[in-house]
Amino acid sequence: MTSSTRPAFSLEFFPPRDAAAQARLVDGARQMSVINPHYVSVTFGAGGTTREGTLDTVRTMRGMGWDAAPHLSCIGSSREDLRALLQTYRDEGVRRIVALRGDMPSGMGIESAGALRHASDLVELIRAETGDWFHIEVAAYPEMHPQASGPEKDLQHFVQKVRAGANSAITQYFFNADAYFDFVDRVQSQGIDIPIIPGIMPITNYTQLMRFSEMCGAEVPRWVRLRLAEMGDDRESIRAFGTEVVTDLCQTLLDNDVPGLHFYTLNNAEATLAIWKGLSN
Ligand code: FAD
Numbered sequence: 001m002t003s004s005t006r007p008a009f010s011l012e013f014f015p016p017r018d019a020a021a022q023a024r025l026v027d028g029a030r031q032m033s034v035i036n037p038h039y040v041s042v043t044f045g046a047g048g049t050t051r052e053g054t055l056d057t058v059r060t061m062r063g064m065g066w067d068a069a070p071h072l073s074c075i076g077s078s079r080e081d082l083r084a085l086l087q088t089y090r091d092e093g094v095r096r097i098v099a100l101r102g103d104m105p106s107g108m109g110i111e112s113a114g115a116l117r118h119a120s121d122l123v124e125l126i127r128a129e130t131g132d133w134f135h136i137e138v139a140a141y142p143e144m145h146p147q148a149s150g151p152e153k154d155l156q157h158f159v160q161k162v163r164a165g166a167n168s169a170i171t172q173y174f175f176n177a178d179a180y181f182d183f184v185d186r187v188q189s190q191g192i193d194i195p196i197i198p199g200i201m202p203i204t205n206y207t208q209l210m211r212f213s214e215m216c217g218a219e220v221p222r223w224v225r226l227r228l229a230e231m232g233d234d235r236e237s238i239r240a241f242g243t244e245v246v247t248d249l250c251q252t253l254l255d256n257d258v259p260g261l262h263f264y265t266l267n268n269a270e271a272t273l274a275i276w277k278g279l280s281n
Contacts, residue, residue, distance in 0.1 A: 008038035008260035009276070010170075010197065013061070013267055015042060015053025021267070025057070028269030029064060035276050038260065039067040041098050041137075041170075051085070058094060069137065070094065073102025074116035079125065082116070086129055096135040098170065099123050099161075120157070123164040138162070140169040140196055142183035143176075146217030155183075159190050168194050170262045173201035173218050175245070177252045195259035200250060202263070202271035203242025206231070239271070247278035254279060 011032060016022040029040075042057045054070050061068035070089060074082060089097065101119040104112070116122050119138055126134055138161045141154060148154035158169075174180055184196050201218075203209055206228040213220050224245055231237045250261055263272045 007254060007258060008197070009035050010260060010262045011035065011037045011040045011272065012199075012262060012264050013040060013042050013057060015045075015057045016267065022060075025267050026060065026064075028265070028267060029061065031269040032265070032272060033064075034273070037066065039069055039096055041069040041071060041096075041262075044071040044073055044100075044102070055088065055092075058089075059092070062092070062094075067096060068094065069096035069098050069135075071098040071100055072122065073100040074114065074119070074122040074125075075102040075104055076112055076114050077116070079115050082122070082125060083129055086126060086134075090130065090133060095133065096137065097126065098137040098139075099126060099166070100139055118157070118160075120160045120164045123161050123166050127165040135168070136166045138166040138169050140171045140183065140187075141217070142171050142174050142179040143217060143219055145172075146215075155186055155190070158187065159192060162187075162192050162194055166194065168259075169196045171196060171199045172216055173199045173264060175221055175224060175249060176219065177249060177256070179219075180253070180258075181256065197260045197262045198250075198253050198258055199262045199264060200246060200275070202246055202266070202268070202275060203228070204235075204239055204266075204268065204271045206238060239274070243271070243274045243278065247275045250275060250279055 013025060013029070016025045040061050042054050042061065044051070044054045058068045058070045072082070072085065099119055099122045101117070101122070116125065123136055123138065126136060140158055141148070144151050144154050148157070171180060171183070180198055187196065201209070201212070209220060209228070212218070227241060228238060231241065253261065263275070265272045
């Protein structure tokens with residue numbers, strides 16, 4: 001594979017909660033530097049809960065020499081808050097941003113949603129305020145966003161985000177490569193040709209995987225679910241089987257020329273590295 005066609009790997013982290021977690025994050029990030037990520041991204045808690053954490057972690061990652069993209073969600077924020085945050089990131093020299101709607105914190109009603117209710121509103125605001133300063137990533141859902149009324153409507157909402165100015169997209173995680181390829185075909189049939197990078201979720205914990213998947217609408221195939229359930233508390237077996245399943249998925253995607261892979265590392269270097277080491281790329 002030539003360097004110009006090499007897939008771009010990216011890594012996602014969440015802001016650590018305390019000093020010990022921060023030290024583990026930096027240590028894990030150092031280990032993952034063998035992946036030579038194109039960029040790393042840092043999540044942003046809905047309702048502004050980790051606003052400072054995101055900025056601090058972006059600074060840490062930039063200090064390690066990496067291009068770091070903060071996630072920015074608009075729900076529950078005012079235009080003024082978002083403008084101020086965009087200015088902060090500009091002042092830091094950040095050039096890439098992941099623009100999201102976010103989810104309302106539980107217990108908060110839609111009346112607190114704020115002025116911007118869809119990610120397309122945020123993309124519009126970013127372009128209006130900052131022109132072409134930021135490379136904007138948005139989220140994509142090969143298996144449909146769980147709140148969408150149907151796949152076609154969800155596709156049109158995705159198209160709207162791209163037309164508002166998104167440069168590329170990262171998908172929700174999935175375990176069925178056909179869902180991704182079908183989504184990319186449907187996007188391209190709309191005349192849109194931006195890179196759509198598969199989001200990859202390592203499997204390390206059955207309960208956590210089922211909880212996340214229930215919330216975000218990702219389908220865990222029956223055979224994978226049954227195998228994991230049978231392994232009970234045997235963490236070694238779960239890790240070994242999870243690595244095999246996800247590595248096979250990544251290899252299928254790479255063999256079909258995906259533009260890159262975005263790893264949801266969950267700040268766990270071991271799980272992502274185990275997959276990456278198994279790939280021939
Ligand atoms: P949107 O694109 O706005 O879509 C959300 C729903 O609204 C969809 O059902 C869509 O069909 C519908 N919709 C969109 N536009 C319209 C319209 N004009 N009219 C009617 N309906 C419409 N969450 C966080 O809180 N912090 C994070 O850091 C974070 N990082 C993420 C990273 C990735 C790669 C992904 C895939 C998700 C991430 N999320 C994060 C989760 C995300 O915030 C949720 O999935 C959220 O529910 C939707 O965000 P979105 O940007 O896709 O929203």
